[in-house]
Amino acid sequence: xxxxxWLPRFRYAAGAVWRRNVxxxxxxxxxxxxxxxxxxxxxxxxxxxxxxxxxxxxxDMPYLxxxxxxxxxxxxxxxxxxxxMYSVYTRxxxxxxxxAIMATPLEVHDILAGEVLWSATKSLISxxxxxxxxxxxxxxxxxxxxxxxxxxxxxxxxxxxxxxxMTAFAQGYDFFNYYMTLVLTPMFILSGVFYPVSSLPDxxxxxxxxLPLVHxxxxxxxxxxxxxxxxxxxxxxxxxxxxxxxxxxxxVLIRRRLLI
Amino acid sequence: MKSVIEARGLTKYFDGRAAVRGIDLTIPAGRxxxxxxxxxxxxxxTLRMLLGVSPPTSGELKVFDLxxxxxxxxxxxxxxxxxxxxxxxxxxxxxENLRIYGRYFGIAPVALNARIRELxxxxxxxxxxxxxxxxxxxxxxxxxxxxxxxxxxxxxxxLDEPTTGLDxxxxxxxxxxxxxxxxxxxxxxxxxxxxxEAERLCDExxxxxxGKILAQGSPKALVRxxxxxxxxxxxxxxxxxxxLLSGIRDGRTEAVGDTCYFYTRDARAVVAGLEKSxxxxxxxxxxxxxxVFLRLTGRDLRD
Numbered sequence: 264x265x266x267x268x269w270l271p272r273f274r275y276a277a278g279a280v281w282r283r284n285v286x287x288x289x290x291x292x293x294x295x296x297x298x299x300x301x302x303x304x305x306x307x308x309x310x311x312x313x314x315x316x317x318x319x320x321x322x323d324m325p326y327l328x329x330x331x332x333x334x335x336x337x338x339x340x341x342x343x344x345x346x347x348m349y350s351v352y353t354r355x356x357x358x359x360x361x362x363a364i365m366a367t368p369l370e371v372h373d374i375l376a377g378e379v380l381w382s383a384t385k386s387l388i389s390x391x392x393x394x395x396x397x398x399x400x401x402x403x404x405x406x407x408x409x410x411x412x413x414x415x416x417x418x419x420x421x422x423x424x425x426x427x428x429m430t431a432f433a434q435g436y437d438f439f440n441y442y443m444t445l446v447l448t449p450m451f452i453l454s455g456v457f458y459p460v461s462s463l464p465d466x467x468x469x470x471x472x473x474l475p476l477v478h479x480x481x482x483x484x485x486x487x488x489x490x491x492x493x494x495x496x497x498x499x500x501x502x503x504x505x506x507x508x509x510x511x512x513x514x515v516l517i518r519r520r521l522l523i
Numbered sequence: 524m525k526s527v528i529e530a531r532g533l534t535k536y537f538d539g540r541a542a543v544r545g546i547d548l549t550i551p552a553g554r555x556x557x558x559x560x561x562x563x564x565x566x567x568x569t570l571r572m573l574l575g576v577s578p579p580t581s582g583e584l585k586v587f588d589l590x591x592x593x594x595x596x597x598x599x600x601x602x603x604x605x606x607x608x609x610x611x612x613x614x615x616x617x618x619e620n621l622r623i624y625g626r627y628f629g630i631a632p633v634a635l636n637a638r639i640r641e642l643x644x645x646x647x648x649x650x651x652x653x654x655x656x657x658x659x660x661x662x663x664x665x666x667x668x669x670x671x672x673x674x675x676x677x678x679x680x681x682l683d684e685p686t687t688g689l690d691x692x693x694x695x696x697x698x699x700x701x702x703x704x705x706x707x708x709x710x711x712x713x714x715x716x717x718x719x720e721a722e723r724l725c726d727e728x729x730x731x732x733x734g735k736i737l738a739q740g741s742p743k744a745l746v747r748x749x750x751x752x753x754x755x756x757x758x759x760x761x762x763x764x765x766x767l768l769s770g771i772r773d774g775r776t777e778a779v780g781d782t783c784y785f786y787t788r789d790a791r792a793v794v795a796g797l798e799k800s801x802x803x804x805x806x807x808x809x810x811x812x813x814x815v816f817l818r819l820t821g822r823d824l825r826d
Contacts, residue, residue: 279626286623287614359610365576366604367627367675368596522576523537 276369280377281384288385296392303393306334307400310457322459324488328404331397332484333456335411336418338393339386340476343419344447346382347426348439355430361521371518379423379510386419387412397487405489414486417502418479424509431516455480475505525552527679527710528573533582535568535734542568544734545582552678555701555711557721557728559816561825565734566714567607570683573712574604586679600628603672607683609664611656617667618643618652621674628675635674642670646700662693669700680704682713686720698723718813732820742812749815751775751786755793758782758804767796767803779822786810 288295307327315326322329354360361374390412397403429442453463454476460468471477478498485492528550535543543565550556558566571577572584575595584591586598612620618639625635643649646666651659659667665685672680685701686694701724705711715721721728722742729739738745746752751774757764764783768776774787785793790807797805 275629276627279623279629282626283612283623286619290614358613359608360612362606363610363612363624364627366574366599366606367624368600368629369627370596522578
């Protein structure tokens with residue numbers, strides 16, 4: 264049964280699934296873009312300006328910039344997680360979309376590869392809109408901030424894979440609450456989105472290094488602030504390892520669930 | 524004649540429970556082949572194995588002379604599927620459903636557009652091309668599902684209970700379309716528990732129950748082989764009907780609820796007797812596939 268460990272085979276097949284989702288997204292273009300713009304706008308305006316007034320600078324940058332870079336990374340996490348859980352579950356179970364697709368030459372791997380690529384694409388879209396909002400508010404300090412986009416895509420791949428693992432076990436939407444409450448929310452609070460990780464107690468500072476969001480934030484923040492990026496290879500490796508491993512595990516689990 | 528599907532000793536277990544127990548099937552090209560059976564007989568499991576989405580526990584299964592375990596992609600590229608439960612994509616319109624599905628087969632855009640127009644005309648949905656799926660009736664959805672199954676110009680079309688839940692008008696229309704496909708040289712494999720459907724459409728069929736094939740043949744041959752040619756159904760007082768029918772030697776009686784079924788080679792004497800007794804309501808009819816089906820699978824309720 265070695266074939267179950269094959270990595271995604273990206274070809275037209277996965278592309279067809281990706282294009283299906285793009286087409287649905289285009290239908291709800293206006294509302295989804297409004298949400299994409301609206302939420303970060305509120306965060307940046309409310310927290311960035313409001314709190315920023317009291318905080319002033321954090322890690323040698325205006326608090327608005329500090330916060331904007333954290334929100335960029337965490338929204339990539341949320342967007343991909345949401346897509347890989349709620350949307351994938353909807354297509355897999357109530358809508359039976361995958362049953363229909365599995366009657367074509369496509370295989371489970373193609374579907375999952377398409378879904379993971381699409382989840383990461385959504386992270387990219389939401390990241391791009393936040394970057395625009397942040398730039399408009401004067402929080403972006405350098406053109407090197409454009410490098411944030413591929414980083415957010417990778418962050419999306421990573422959290423899409425993790426979300427798919429949850430979906431493989433889900434018997435209903437309520438199941439995702441465990442992961443949201445026990446994993447995503449603590450990660451959001453502890454990964455240096457709102458304050459630097461260095462202000463955590465020492466043992467916790469070490470422990471949070473296993474969280475992928477920490478590494479996404481560490482890559483995004485200096486890019487937005489126009490500062491030099493350190494430990495690039497290490498941060499990227501963590502994200503890549505999470506992406507590949509979570510995808511491989513999810514693929515095994517979902518194959519087992521669908522091919523019965 | 525070339526065969527499209529070959530199964531030998533095909534077996535499927537779910538957690539130690541047998542769903543299909545070693546069936547042999549040979550389905551010739553260009554025919555309409557039926558699989559009949561009560562709920563839980565193993566029909567859908569057999570179809571899922573044919574699609575390659577349910578790996579057989581043991582046995583051999585070849586479609587287009589290719590083994591399903593290693594050539595699933597290639598087989599599905601030449602096959603169309605109409606599932607039991609509609610799984611049209613609710614996010615899209617009628618035409619978009621066909622377009623998206625065509626892409627899964629890697630059909631080029633220009634060819635696909637022409638194909639969509641053709642298919643919508645074939646299933647009489649040309650004027651609904653831009654309708655959302657939610658606005659279609661049950662019959663329209665099923666027609667669209669059939670069109671979708673044809674998007675890759677398949678050699679084999681597999682239909683799992685294609686008319687379940689449809690009104691008579693919609694069923695007749697779908698039967699007509701299936702006969703057209705059959706006339707166009709496609710091989711059809713359909714499961715159903717409507718005997719009338721099987722009798723009208725199938726050149727040959729198998730009756731399955733408890734994961735096994737109980738009988739195989741054309742509808743007429745099955746009726747000839749398994750039941751007497753004439754049936755009299757008598758409704759009314761069970762004991763008296765029994766008494767009346769048990770006096771006749773050439774026949775067999777079965778009582779179900781308030782109805783006695785009398786199977787015989789020559790019904791004239793019984794009919795004459797019944798006509799003298801106005802307390803009985805009776806129906807005299809030729810034996811059909813349903814009689815064969817009930818004889819082979821029993822009259823117990825299935826869930």
